[in-house]
Amino acid sequence: MRLPRSAHAERPWRIHEFTPDFDIEDVWSYRTPGAGPDDFPVMLDALRAVYDPTRExxxxRLLFALRWKLGVLFGWDxxxxxxxxxxxxxxxxxRDLAETAERATPAADPFSEVYLLDDEAARELANKTVHTIMHLGWVPTGNGEYELRxxxxxxxxxxxxxxxxTLIAPFRYWIVYPALTRRxxxxxxxxxHLLATERPHA
Incomplete structure (x- = not known):
């Protein structure tokens, strides 16, 4: 579900301390029924396990194939x-955040780890068009459970x-984010099941 920008700006995230020159572009929430305060690492591991661009x-797949093709053609990436x-x-x-990314499990997607805490994480990607930060936060819903933001x-x-x-905004809202929400x-x-299949067998 799409949220107002204030849903991110008003929370006391550490990311605010060093991104004053970045704009909040999108804020979305993802339902995680039954999640508790300590389940953020579990959710991150599940996201890594489910990542598979070939199954989008x-x-x-068409949008990203076109985007990467344009990136090669014009040297964006x-x-x-x-x-x-x-x-x-x-x-x-x-200083207290500088070494936390080393604890993160490497992901297969193009983003790079910035930092990792018990309730928030930041990853980044840059190309010729934009420098973007993907901030993930673990937020109480008010009913004793938590959700991903x-x-x-x-x-x-x-x-x-x-x-x-501006050009890609409709594609993000109509195609990319709905697919991301489902995944x-x-x-x-x-x-x-996902994490069980990821663990090495004894």
Whole structure:
């Protein structure tokens, strides 16, 4: 479910301390029925286990295939256009956060770990269009349970980056986020099976 930007801005996340130059682009919540305060690491492990671009809906696969093709054609995703251009957010971290990303399990997706805490995590991706932060937070729902929140923080690369973000907005809201919601909520529901298959057999 899409939430107002204030749902992220008003919570005391550590991410606020070092991203004043980023805009809150999107905020979404994901239902995790029965989740408790200590289940954030379980949810993150389930998300890693369910990640498989080849099993996305056809519309999502087509969109990303087109995006990567354009990236190759116009050089949007070269190292010099990415974190080499903007500098990693990890360079801004306070001392107490600087080593937490080392505890994170590496993921297969293109994002890089920034930091990992018991109730929030941040990952980043940069290219010629934008520097974006994917912030994940674990939030009480008021009924004794918790849910996952995603906030996309962005720093567009000039006018080109702002136009790009405007152009892709309908595709994010109509195709990408609905598919992400189905996948992530399924990851929670099927977490025991997913994580069991990920563990090495004795």
């Amino acid at each position: 809906p056809a519309a999502v 070269t190292p010099s256009a990415g974190l080499e251009r903007v500098g990693s957010l990890r360079e801004r971290l306070p 995603l906030a996309a923080l962005v720093k567009p690369n000039g006018l080109f980056g702002r136009l790009y973000m 992530w909520e399924r990851a929670w529901r099927e977490r025991e």
